[in-house]
Amino acid sequence: MADQHPRLAFAGDRDVAVNVLDLLLEVGDRPSALLLPDEGRASHDAMLLESCRRSGISPPVVRARELNCAAAVDSLRALDLDYIVCVHFPHVIRRPVLSAARCGVFNLHPAYLPYNRGWHTTSWAILDGTPAGATFHYMNESLDAGDIVYQEQIAADP
Numbered sequence: 198m199a200d201q202h203p204r205l206a207f208a209g210d211r212d213v214a215v216n217v218l219d220l221l222l223e224v225g226d227r228p229s230a231l232l233l234p235d236e237g238r239a240s241h242d243a244m245l246l247e248s249c250r251r252s253g254i255s256p257p258v259v260r261a262r263e264l265n266c267a268a269a270v271d272s273l274r275a276l277d278l279d280y281i282v283c284v285h286f287p288h289v290i291r292r293p294v295l296s297a298a299r300c301g302v303f304n305l306h307p308a309y310l311p312y313n314r315g316w317h318t319t320s321w322a323i324l325d326g327t328p329a330g331a332t333f334h335y336m337n338e339s340l341d342a343g344d345i346v347y348q349e350q351i352a353a354d355p
Contacts, residue, residue, distance in 0.1 A: 203300075204281075205228055205279060205280045206226055206230040206278055206280075206281045207231055208284070209233075210239050211284075214284040214285050215241050215244045215245055217284045218249075218284075229276045229278060230257050230259060231257070231259070232260075245282070255333055261287075264294055273285060273294065280298050281294070283336065291338070295338065301336070304333070306341050308321075308332060309322070310351060315341065321353060331351075332345055332347075334348075
């Protein structure tokens with residue numbers, strides 16, 4: 198039986214997103230689309246695009262400002278995606294995009310949920326004395342919520 202890879206779109210920014218995309222590409226998971234922050238706000242979009250280019254692919258790019266447009270959502274649906282994988286994507290994903298992937302939207306969040314939703318998660322863990330870590334979870338319409346797939350707690354040291 199042939200090796201089956203999921204059809205996915207990848208949304209991200211920052212070093213961690215580049216590292217995760219490189220790992221996905223290394224195992225043969227090739228994104229059908231990239232969801233990136235808007236030009237001028239993205240810190241690592243060129244690196245994410247370069248990772249794809251080095252792997253011989255040039256997926257279409259959907260910028261954050263387009264995510265609420267029906268045409269962008271329709272184009273994502275037309276890709277017949279299994280998943281959308283988000284890694285440090287600095288924008289709220291709304292219902293139309295959440296429903297564009299058959300199996301759901303994953304998010305890698307740099308906090309030990311349910312603690313420290315949102316931004317500056319390690320700082321808040323230290324200031325509030327709450328657990329620190331990372332959580333891989335399905336996304337839903339609530340911010341940094343949804344069923345947890347995997348999480349790991351770490352010690353946060355100022």
